[in-house]
Amino acid sequence: xxxxxxxxxxxxxxxxxxxxxxLACLGILLIFYWYLSSEGGFRLFxxxxxxxxxxxxxxxxxxxxxxxxxxxxxxxxxxxxxxxLGQLSGPAVVGxxxxxxxxxxxxxxxxxxxxxxxxxxxxxxxxxxxxxTPLGIRSASRAALIHFQEGVVSLLQCIQVGSSHTxxxxxxxxxxxxxxxxxxxxxxxxxxISNPTDRVTVFEVNKSxxxxxxxSSSLEKQNNQEFFLLAGRALTEERETILVVVATEKVxxxxxxxxxxxxxxxxxxxxxxxxxxxxxxxxxxFSKLRKAAKAEMSELxxxxxxxxxxxxxxxxxxxxxxxxxxxxxxxxxxxxxxIVNKTLFYVLxxxxxxxxxxxxxxxxxxKLEASLNxxxxxxxxxxxxxxxxxxxxxxxxxxxxxxxxxxxxxxxQKRGCKTLVGAGAHGMMQGMVMSFGGLQFTENHLQFQADPxxxxxxxxxxxxxxxxxxxxxxxxxxxxxxxFLHVSVKPQEKQVKLYxxxxxxxxxxxxxTAELKGHTFPVMVTRxxxxxxxxxxxxxxxxxxxxxxxxxxxxAHEDHMAEQYPGLPFLFWFSVASLITLFHLFLFxxxxxxxxxxxxxxxxRSKV
Numbered sequence: 001x002x003x004x005x006x007x008x009x010x011x012x013x014x015x016x017x018x019x020x021x022x023l024a025c026l027g028i029l030l031i032f033y034w035y036l037s038s039e040g041g042f043r044l045f046x047x048x049x050x051x052x053x054x055x056x057x058x059x060x061x062x063x064x065x066x067x068x069x070x071x072x073x074x075x076x077x078x079x080x081x082x083x084x085l086g087q088l089s090g091p092a093v094v095g096x097x098x099x100x101x102x103x104x105x106x107x108x109x110x111x112x113x114x115x116x117x118x119x120x121x122x123x124x125x126x127x128x129x130x131x132x133t134p135l136g137i138r139s140a141s142r143a144a145l146i147h148f149q150e151g152v153v154s155l156l157q158c159i160q161v162g163s164s165h166t167x168x169x170x171x172x173x174x175x176x177x178x179x180x181x182x183x184x185x186x187x188x189x190x191x192x193i194s195n196p197t198d199r200v201t202v203f204e205v206n207k208s209x210x211x212x213x214x215x216s217s218s219l220e221k222q223n224n225q226e227f228f229l230l231a232g233r234a235l236t237e238e239r240e241t242i243l244v245v246v247a248t249e250k251v252x253x254x255x256x257x258x259x260x261x262x263x264x265x266x267x268x269x270x271x272x273x274x275x276x277x278x279x280x281x282x283x284x285x286f287s288k289l290r291k292a293a294k295a296e297m298s299e300l301x302x303x304x305x306x307x308x309x310x311x312x313x314x315x316x317x318x319x320x321x322x323x324x325x326x327x328x329x330x331x332x333x334x335x336x337x338x339i340v341n342k343t344l345f346y347v348l349x350x351x352x353x354x355x356x357x358x359x360x361x362x363x364x365x366x367k368l369e370a371s372l373n374x375x376x377x378x379x380x381x382x383x384x385x386x387x388x389x390x391x392x393x394x395x396x397x398x399x400x401x402x403x404x405x406x407x408x409x410x411x412x413q414k415r416g417c418k419t420l421v422g423a424g425a426h427g428m429m430q431g432m433v434m435s436f437g438g439l440q441f442t443e444n445h446l447q448f449q450a451d452p453x454x455x456x457x458x459x460x461x462x463x464x465x466x467x468x469x470x471x472x473x474x475x476x477x478x479x480x481x482x483x484f485l486h487v488s489v490k491p492q493e494k495q496v497k498l499y500x501x502x503x504x505x506x507x508x509x510x511x512x513t514a515e516l517k518g519h520t521f522p523v524m525v526t527r528x529x530x531x532x533x534x535x536x537x538x539x540x541x542x543x544x545x546x547x548x549x550x551x552x553x554x555x556a557h558e559d560h561m562a563e564q565y566p567g568l569p570f571l572f573w574f575s576v577a578s579l580i581t582l583f584h585l586f587l588f589x590x591x592x593x594x595x596x597x598x599x600x601x602x603x604x605r606s607k608v
Contacts, residue, residue, distance in 0.1 A: 055141035058158035058170035066145055073326070073337025077145040090342055090395040092144045094153045094177060095121075097352030097425060098184040099271055101128050102398055103153040103177045104144055108187075109398065110244060110273045111352070112236050121350060121402055124234040124244055125214045129189050130251055130267050132173060132203040136161045148345040151316035153177045161201055171195050171257075173203075179349075180308065181315040182356040185296060187269040188308055195257040203255040219250070222298045226250040229293065231286055234273075241276040245289035247297040266305035270296050315356060319348065321470065322429045322463030324436050328477065330456045335391040343391050343404070344432060350405040351425040371419045372426055372465045376441055378417035379431060383438030383450055385457075408432065416440075430465055437461050437473070445536035445545075448473060448485070452525045452532070452557060455483040467496050467537055472518075483557055485533055488518035500535045504554045505546040509539055523557040 069075035076090065092104040100109040100121055108128040109121040134140070138160045145154045157173040172194045180186035195201045215232030227249050234242040248269040257263045272289045276282065300308070323344060326337040335343075354360055355368050384390050390408060395401050412421050412431040420427035434440070438450040439461065446466055460474040470490040477483055487500055489512045499509040503524040512519055512535065521533055530549055536542050 055139050055158045055160050055170055058160075058172070059141040059143055059156065062156060062158060062172055062174075063143055063145075066147075069147060069149070073341055074149050075145055075147045076338060076342055077143055090146070090346065091398050091401060092146060092153045092155075093346065093349060093398060093401060094146075094151060094179050095349035096179045096181050096184055097350060098273075099179050099187060100350060100398070101153075101177060101179055101187060103129065103155060103175075106131065107398075108271070110234060110242060110271065112240065112242055112273075112275050120236065122234050122236050122242060124242075125232065126230070126244065126246055126271075127207075128187055128269060128271075129175070129177060130191065131206045132191065132255065133206060134159050134161060134171065134173070135202045135204065146342070146345065148341045149317070149320060150313055151178060151181060151345075151349075159201075161197065161199075169197050171197065171201050176309075178309065178312050180312050181319065181353065182311065182358075183308075184352065184357065185270045185272055185293075186300065186308070187271065188305065188312075189267040189269075190305065190309070191263075191265045191267070193255070193257045193263040195259060195261055195263070198259050200259060201257045203257070205251050205253050205255060207251055207253075215244075215246075220247070220294060222294070223301060225301050227297055227301075229290060231290065236275075241279075243274045243276055243282070243285055243289060245272045245286065245293045246270065247293040249301075268297070268300050268305065268308075270300065272296075319353070319425060319429065320344075322433050322465075324433055325460040325462060327458035327460060327474070333386050333388070334454075334457050335385070335388075335393075339391055339393055340436070342395075344429065346395065346401050347405050347408050347428055347432065348425045350402060351428045353425040355424065355426050368423045368426075371423050372430055373468050374441065374466070376416075376419070376443070378415065378420055379412070379435045379438070379440055380416045383454075384411070384432075384435040385437065385454065411435070433461050433464060437475070439464065439473070440531075444538055444541045445534050446471075447531035447535075448533040449531040450475070452523065452529075455523060455557065456481070458483075463490075466535065467498070469496065469498065471498075471512075471535065473533070483523045485521040485523060486518050487512055487521065487533070487535070488516075489514050496537055497539075498535060498537055499539050499542055500533060501542050501545075503530055503532045504549060504551055505534060505542055506554060509534075509536075509542040525555050525557055527552040527555070 063077065066075055066077055070077055091102050093100060093102050095101060095109070098111050101107070102109075106127050106129050108124050108126045110124055112120050112122055140157055140159045142158075143156045145156070147154065153176075155175040155177070159171040159173060160169075161171055174192045174194075176190040176192075178188050180188060193201070193203070215230045217228055217230045220227055220229050227247050230246045230248070232244050234244055236242065246269060249267050251265070251267060255263065255265070270293050272293045274285055274289055276285060324340045326335070326340060329336065355365055360368075390404075390411065392404065395404065408428065408431075409421055412418075412428070412435065415435065417427075417431040417434075420431040423430075437459070438448065440447050440449060446464075455475055456477075458475055458477050460472060462472050464471040464473065472486075472488045472490070474486040475483055476486050485502070489498055491514050495514070498512040500512050500519065500521065501507060501509040502521040504526050510519055510521075523532060525532075526549070528551070530551070534542055534545065
């Protein structure tokens with residue numbers, strides 16, 4: 001009753017001019033308050049901006065340079081929030097088979113037997129990377145990136161300090177970490193800071209080299225440059241002792257970056273290890289390791305850090321000349337480009353490369369190269385393309401990564417690729433690429449024995465070593481979605497003639513040249529099933545091969561698939577036809593009873 005009376009008096013209240021003015025002012029204040037609370041208010045009053053929004057915008061701008069690599073599956077990036085590593089689907093790890101560094105958790109693993117391709121890797125108490133903490137920080141956004149083609153892990157921070165309120169006034173800190181591919185003992189960290197603000201930015205450098213007191217430390221000086229020399233131990237699962245000696249550059253405890261300027265620092269570390277066989281030789285072994293670490297550190301400090309980076313990129317680029325490129329995926333069970341490249345990167349990071357080891361002589365290198373150019377009977381069995389345990393979508397941690405690497409070694413060894421596994425990272429790459437599509441070496445030729453039923457996926461097997469040449473083999477789809485094979489050859493030294501023929505070799509073999517357009521072959525399927533393609537240096541062998549296959553029939557791929565999946569059985573179609581016929585008979589009966597049966601009404605009424 002009271003509310004009704006008040007509502008009845010509302011028109012009389014609004015009839016007053018001052019009341020209408022007060023109401024209008026109140027409405028304007030409410031709109032103004034809403035505007036300040038919205039995103040538009042931040043643009044009008046930048047000082048009121050949410051600090052996290054500013055740094056997130058800065059991070060988005062800075063990571064645009066990686067977009068192309070990420071879109072093509074050549075890199076993996078994740079935003080780091082609250083100390084956790086987003087959806088990176090794998091640890092931020094880089095290594096060379098002798099050393100493995102997790103850049104996010106700042107941990108170092110060392111191999112117990114660096115000379116072996118099957119080395120186990122063990123965690124140490126040494127902290128390999130320098131960490132920087134900005135002073136006067138308001139907020140920060142972080143991202144981590146693994147670049148598969150460059151062999152580098154990058155950590156990026158966008159930092160808001162002081163009263164900066166736009167993305168263009170954020171301080172950026174980028175750290176690039178590599179474990180050098182051709183220098184097995186070298187870890188290199190590049191620190192780059194960009195300060196576009198009007199004030200000096202200060203960073204505290206946290207370089208606590210070890211956890212606890214398991215490492216001894218001493219300060220050395222060489223050519224007016226100081227570095228720390230640390231010595232400690234690590235234990236294997238078998239309780240064996242690994243001696244670890246590290247030489248690392250001395251870094252200032254505080255870095256100041258002037259306003260409107262950039263700062264770059266490189267931190268070089270050298271790690272030497274030795275599995276201790278005799279406990280009585282501890283001091284002598286440590287002495288040898290210290291001497292070797294000091295000697296290499298002295299040599300590296302004379303070189304420019306950028307030269308070491310470029311050297312690493314070139315060697316890593318040569319290693320990934322081979323690989324797998326996914327063109328078109330038509331089912332949910334085939335791994336994507338990023339999954340394939342991530343798996344290859346992790347396995348290579350835990351595999352030494354004896355071909356690049358300066359301690360191996362010319363004779364040993366020649367033997368390793370020979371094993372790459374003709375890997376007899378590798379890879380036997382079905383292709384690994386759909387083996388989800390070999391190409392996992394997510395790798396939980398470093399332990400999972402090491403299990404995956406060992407599983408790949410075991411798989412390749414049991415499938416005739418033991419020689420390739422012994423060749424280290426280069427051999428592992430060859431074996432994994434060949435296994436993906438089902439390529440196999442025999443005594444006289446290289447054969448492609450993929451399952452015809454999975455050729456609806458389009459992919460490229462790149463850089464397959466054969467007789468010192470590199471072969472690219474692609475499964476592609478034409479305009480009608482029919483698969484065909486494309487082969488191109490890249491000669492490395494003196495060109496040797498290669499020949500190829502499709503399944504059954506019923507047509508004359510074709511010479512494979514280094515033409516840019518390459519060569520195409522139709523996908524034919526034989527009865528019984530034989531390889532889809534043969535490549536050999538021996539023309540006579542391929543010409544004679546057709547007489548030894550003893551085939552019952554050769555079908556085009558679409559005819560084979562039609563027979564494999566002929567459609568629904570005859571009984572189904574017979575049942576459908578019977579139901580349709582019965583329905584029409586029932587309908588006819590109803591119509592007949594309505595107009596022609598007993599008691600039916602006449603169709604035409606009499607006019608009488």
